[in-house]
Amino acid sequence: xxxxxxxxxxxxxxxxxxxxxxxxxxxxxxxxxxxxxxxxxxxxxxxxxxxxxxxxxxxxxxxxxxxxxxxxxxxxxxxxxxxxxxxxxxxxxxxxxxxxxxxxxxxxxxxxxxxxxxxxxxxxxxxxxxxxxxxxxxxxxxxxxxxxxxxxxxxxxxxxxxxxxxxxxxxxxxxxxxxxxxxxxxxxxxxxxxxxxxxxxxxxxxxxxxxxxxxxxxxxxxxxxxxxxxxxxxxxxxxxxxxxxxxxxxxxxxxxxxxxxxxxxxxxxxxxxxxxxxxxxxxxxxxxxxxxxxxxxxxxxxxxxxxxxxxxxxxxxxxxxxxxxxxxxxxxxxxxxxxxx
Amino acid sequence: xxxxxxxxxxxxxxxxxxxxxxxxxxxxxxxxxxxxxxxxxxxxxxxxxxxxxxxxxxxxxxxxxxxxxxxxxxxxxxxxxxxxxxxxxxxxxxxxxxxxxxxxxxxxxxxxxxxxxxxxxxxxxxxxxxxxxxxxxxxxxxxxxxxxxxxxxxxxxxxxxxxxxxxxxxxxxxxxxxxxxxxxxxxxxxxxxxxxxxxxxxxxxxxxxxxxxxxxxxxxxxxxxxxxxxxxxxxxxxxxxxxxxxxxxxxxxxxxxxxxxxxxxxxxxxxxxxxxxxxxxxxxxxxxxxxxxxxxxxxxxxxxxxxxxxxxxxxxxxxxxxxxxxxxxxxxxxxxxxxxx
DNA sequence: CTGTTAGCGCATTCAA
DNA sequence: TTGAATGCGCTAACAG
Numbered sequence: 001x002x003x004x005x006x007x008x009x010x011x012x013x014x015x016x017x018x019x020x021x022x023x024x025x026x027x028x029x030x031x032x033x034x035x036x037x038x039x040x041x042x043x044x045x046x047x048x049x050x051x052x053x054x055x056x057x058x059x060x061x062x063x064x065x066x067x068x069x070x071x072x073x074x075x076x077x078x079x080x081x082x083x084x085x086x087x088x089x090x091x092x093x094x095x096x097x098x099x100x101x102x103x104x105x106x107x108x109x110x111x112x113x114x115x116x117x118x119x120x121x122x123x124x125x126x127x128x129x130x131x132x133x134x135x136x137x138x139x140x141x142x143x144x145x146x147x148x149x150x151x152x153x154x155x156x157x158x159x160x161x162x163x164x165x166x167x168x169x170x171x172x173x174x175x176x177x178x179x180x181x182x183x184x185x186x187x188x189x190x191x192x193x194x195x196x197x198x199x200x201x202x203x204x205x206x207x208x209x210x211x212x213x214x215x216x217x218x219x220x221x222x223x224x225x226x227x228x229x230x231x232x233x234x235x236x237x238x239x240x241x242x243x244x245x246x247x248x249x250x251x252x253x254x255x256x257x258x259x260x261x262x263x264x265x266x267x268x269x270x271x272x273x274x275x276x277x278x279x280x281x282x283x284x285x286x287x288x289x290x291x292x293x294x295x296x297x298x299x300x301x302x303x304x305x306x307x308x309x310x311x312x313x314x315x316x317x318x319x320x321x322x323x324x325x326x327x328x329x330x331x332x333x334x335x336x337x338x339x340x341x
Numbered sequence: 342x343x344x345x346x347x348x349x350x351x352x353x354x355x356x357x358x359x360x361x362x363x364x365x366x367x368x369x370x371x372x373x374x375x376x377x378x379x380x381x382x383x384x385x386x387x388x389x390x391x392x393x394x395x396x397x398x399x400x401x402x403x404x405x406x407x408x409x410x411x412x413x414x415x416x417x418x419x420x421x422x423x424x425x426x427x428x429x430x431x432x433x434x435x436x437x438x439x440x441x442x443x444x445x446x447x448x449x450x451x452x453x454x455x456x457x458x459x460x461x462x463x464x465x466x467x468x469x470x471x472x473x474x475x476x477x478x479x480x481x482x483x484x485x486x487x488x489x490x491x492x493x494x495x496x497x498x499x500x501x502x503x504x505x506x507x508x509x510x511x512x513x514x515x516x517x518x519x520x521x522x523x524x525x526x527x528x529x530x531x532x533x534x535x536x537x538x539x540x541x542x543x544x545x546x547x548x549x550x551x552x553x554x555x556x557x558x559x560x561x562x563x564x565x566x567x568x569x570x571x572x573x574x575x576x577x578x579x580x581x582x583x584x585x586x587x588x589x590x591x592x593x594x595x596x597x598x599x600x601x602x603x604x605x606x607x608x609x610x611x612x613x614x615x616x617x618x619x620x621x622x623x624x625x626x627x628x629x630x631x632x633x634x635x636x637x638x639x640x641x642x643x644x645x646x647x648x649x650x651x652x653x654x655x656x657x658x659x660x661x662x663x664x665x666x667x668x669x670x671x672x673x674x675x676x677x678x679x680x681x682x
Numbered sequence: 683c684t685g686t687t688a689g690c691g692c693a694t695t696c697a698a
Numbered sequence: 699t700t701g702a703a704t705g706c707g708c709t710a711a712c713a714g
Contacts, residue, residue, distance in 0.1 A: 001475075003707055014685040019709060029683060044472070049452025050395045051707035054690050059391075061445065064410075069435055070420035071412065079411035082437060091445035093434045094410055096423060104402065104432035111390025112342075131385070134342075249620075279590075281622045344691055355701040360693060370699060392691035395706050 002043035011039035022047065061091035062302055063114035065105040067121040069096040072246065072274065074120075077142075080295020081118060088303050090115075097121040112137055116302040118295075119143075122187055138305035140298040144188050147314065153301050154314040155294055159189050159271075162287040162319030163196025163241075166269050169285070169321055170239045171204045174330035175267060177237035179212035181226055181247050187218065190243045193271055197241055212237050216247040223250025231258045238266060238330050245270035245277045245286055252280060252326065267327035282325035289319050343384035352380035363388065402432035403643055404455035406446040408462040410437040413587065413615065415461075418483075421636025422459060429644050431456075438462040453478055457643040459636075460484070463528055479646035481639040485529050488655065494642050495655040496635055500530050500612075503628040503660030504537025504582075507610050510626070510662055511580045512545045515671035516608060518578035520553035522567055522588050528559065531584045534612055538582055553578050557588040564591025572599050579607060579671050586611035586618045586627055593621060593667065608668035623666035630660050 008018040013032060020028045021036035028036075039045075053059045062085055066073050078094070085092045093114065097105035105124065109117060109132040119129060120142040133139040133151040146152045170178055180197050183190030201208055214230060216222030223242055230236065231254065242248035248270030255262055262268050262282060270277060273288035294317055304310040349359035354373060361369045362377035369377075380386075394400045403426055407414050419435070426433045434455065438446035446465065450458060450473040460470060461483040474480040474492040487493045511519055521538050524531030542549055555571060557563030564583055571577065572595065583589035589611030596603055603609050603623060611618060614629035635658055645651040 001477075004709095005707080015708085016686080016710075017684055020684090023709085027683065032683080046451050046453065046473075048395075048707050049448065049454045050391055050400075051690090052452070052709075054389075054391045054395050054692090054706090055708045055710085057690070068420075069405075069423055069433070070416040072416070075411040075413070079409075082410055082439070086440050086444075089443075091436070091448060092410070093436045093445060093449075095432070095434045098423070099427050102427075102430075104434060107390065107432060108434075110387050111393070112387065113390045132387075276617060276620055279617060279620050279622075342691095345693095346691080356692080357694070357702080358700055361700090364693085368699065373699080389691050392706090393693075395690090395708090396692045396694085398706070 001048075002040075002045040004045070004047070006043055007036060007039045007045050010043060011035040058115050059091075059113065060089070061093055061114045062299070063105075063108055063117040064092060064094040065097050065109070065117055065119045065121050065124065066094060067097055067123055069094060074272075074291045074295075075275070076291035077120070077295040080292040080297075081299045082295075084296040084299035085303075088299070090299075090303065097124050115306055116140075118298045118302060122184075135308075136306075138302055140301050142294065142298065145314070150312055151305070153305070153312055155298050155301070155317065156315070157189070157289040157294065157317050158319055159192035160196040160199070162271060162289070162321075163193035164200045165196070165319065165321045166193075166241055166271065166287050167197040167200035168204075169323070170241065170267060170269060170327065171200060171206065173267075173328065175237075175239040176204075176206050177209075177212070178206075178239045178241055179214060179230060179237040180208075181214050181216045181223055181240055181242040181251060183216065183218035183243040183247070185215075190218070193243050209237075211235075216242070216250065218244050218246060220246045220250040220253075223247030224254045225250075227251040227254035228258075231255070231260070236260070236266060239327065240266065240268045242268065242270045245272040245274045245284060248284055248286070248326075249276065249280055252284070263326050263328040267330075269327050273322055277322075277324070280326070285324045285327040286322050287319050288322045290317055293317065342389075343386045345386070345388070347384055348377060348380045348386050351384060352376040400432075400455050401430070402434055402455045403640070404446075404449055404458040405433060405435040406438050406450070406458055406460045406462045406465065407435060408438055408464055410435060415613075415630075415632045415636075416616070417632035418461070418636040421633040421638075422640045423636075425637045425640035426644075429640070431640075431644065438465050456647055457481075459639045459643060463525070463530075476649075477647075479643055481642050483635065483639065486655070491653055492646070494646070494653055496639050496642070496658065497656070498530070498630040498635065498658050499660055500533035501537040501540070503612060503630070503662075504534035505541045506537070506660065506662045507534075507582055507612065507628050508538040508541035510664070511582065511608060511610060511668065512541060512547065514608075514669065516578075516580040517545075517547050518550075518553070519547075519580045519582055520555060520571060520578040521549075522555050522557045522564055522581055522583040522592060524557065524559035524584040524588070526556075531559070534584050550578075552576070557583070557591065559585050559587060561587045561591040561594075564588030565595045566591075568592040568595035569599075572596070572601070577601070577607060580668065581607065581609050583609065583611045586613040586615045586625060589625055589627070589667075590617065590621055593625070604667050604669040608671075610668050614663055618663075618665070621667070626665045626668040627663050628660050629663045631658055634658065 008015045021033040095104040116138045145154045214226040216226040270286040277284035349356045362374040436445040457479045555567040557567040611627040614627045618625035
């Protein structure tokens with residue numbers, strides 16, 4: 001590997017001159033620059049980015065930490081981050097936090113191989129994140145609230161209000177027997193969504209039946225199994241509110257397998273508005289989050305933190321109910337029937 | 342930021358001793374090590390990974406280059422890479438090649454910020470890849486064939502045979518009027534798939550009608566628009582072979598919008614077996630690639646190249662036809678009707 | 683405009 | 699077993 005020294009030597013100039021020339025500094029005469037550039041080409045010189053980072057003490061790169069690089073994740077969110085950082089002239093690298101303390105994410109976080117990080121990985125401990133964040137290494141967390149830390153900003157979706165809207169949508173259409181398909185209990189998202197659900201039920205004075213509170217781990221399979229159980233129980237609700245779309249899809253699969261028609265016999269509603277939710281049969285009613293905006297905002301926050309133009313602040317983003325075909329008005333006769341039970 | 346110097350000072354030892362202690366070397370007395378570890382904890386010391394990389398001249402990290410981090414990409418492939426590298430104790434970072442020479446991918450490639458790269462990004466030039474690859478920076482390319490370079494290995498899917506199988510499947514079921522929905526003309530994948538299609542047509546002595554050769558850029562929208570055009574043309578084929586699933590989905594949407602039933606009135610077949618292909622209505626017949634294996638193999642190849650246990654070699658992976666519901670036997674009466682045309 | 687020089691933080695060699 | 703010294707490749711302050 002040719003180094004800048006070799007280039008300087010071949011061009012017959014000092015290393016610093018070569019460096020200036022290679023970095024398009026105006027301090028160097030055009031002809032000298034020419035010589036340097038030529039020498040670099042001849043030697044097929046490529047700057048060593050690592051040495052550069054070490055010296056400059058910055059990388060112009062932001063780290064995006066996902067639980068699993070192989071998805072499913074919010075592609076709109078990533079797109080928001082990607083577009084924004086590109087326009088700010090920052091690089092973006094993504095890595096996974098799978099594997100605990102040995103994960104690439106943990107390594108990069110601890111060893112500070114970027115200028116900041118955006119984290120969407122619930123398996124990373126708050127503590128680890130808090131230890132990594134500093135003034136010169138701001139972090140935006142997307143899936144949790146970490147307050148009281150000067151260099152950590154939280155951007156969260158208003159899950160509670162989203163959950164409320166979703167539940168209200170069902171209630172307004174005559175549903176009273178509603179099951180909630182829960183995600184992991186340690187997930188903030190899940191908790192908030194459920195709180196919104198509970199609030200709507202309470203306002204409508206509908207008691208929540210424990211046997212219609214199921215667990216599905218936010219996965220398609222989890223939703224499938226939980227719904228299977230629900231079906232086996234015999235006493236089906238008239239609607240299922242799934243804590244996320246993946247589980248809702250699993251639930252619809254289970255219902256389909258059991259010959260139960262959605263939405264004719266049972267309504268299903270999800271949360272997230274993942275792309276697939278437009279391609280299920282029937283199309284899934286769900287709650288949408290402004291994911292692109294979340295991503296873009298996160299990138300801006302990191303950027304402005306680095307440039308120290310910003311005081312720490314946290315954000316709560318609104319949600320929007322997307323009504324599609326998997327939910328519908330409870331039929332009158334069924335309503336009557338059910339009330340007899 | 343505390344550096345190793347601070348740790349050494351606090352522990353009352355030399356920097357080298359601190360370094361050894363921190364790296365679990367056996368050259369240091371247990372009690373000395375203890376002191377160092379404690380000092381590190383007190384100072385909340387975190388090693389500077391960049392300095393370490395510079396000194397060691399390696400990063401223990403592999404770079405995965407995707408055209409667009411925000412997908413859609415082959416998640417099974419990424420999973421294969423991810424799992425394998427993790428088991429080999431290598432880190433994985435992913436970045437996008439969007440933005441041409443300013444992209445993070447180009448920077449990382451040129452500045453060699455990793456120990457090797459796996460590339461699945463057709464917008465990167467062969468030349469750029471060739472310039473980056475060296476003995477100590479092996480590259481695996483997945484979407485193209487680059488031979489004659491000692492440090493570049495190609496792992497490609499047998500697209501031609503896949504295209505042949507898909508076309509044959511249609512032909513065997515009585516279809517003769519088949520449109521081919523093409524991806525970007527500079528895409529090797531697309532070209533090979535089409536070649537397979539042409540071969541099958543030729544063997545069956547079916548002429549290829551230029552007006553049924555459409556372009557869709559491998560995107561859903563591209564497939565949608567191309568199919569819209571096809572419909573407007575008036576003379577519909579009895580089957581559409583889309584160069585990838587995204588376009589096939591776009592095509593099915595266009596057909597649905599026009600009230601044309603799949604597969605009753607027209608068969609559709611895709612390529613890739615993306616996850617969504619199981620969730621379309623009807624489910625999409627397509628060609629599957631062993632993506633997990635491709636990813637895993639690529640990771641192994643990089644690893645073994647780094648460890649210099651390997652001679653350069655290229656791989657062609659087989660495909661498999663996945664028959665679902667979007668394709669079916671051409672009805673006899675239609676067959677007759679068509680033959681009159 | 684150009685050259686000399688001092689580190690960036692760390693791992694590692696060589697002496698002690 | 700420990701410590702002093704060196705250099706990875708680069709940038710940037712400073713001096714000329």
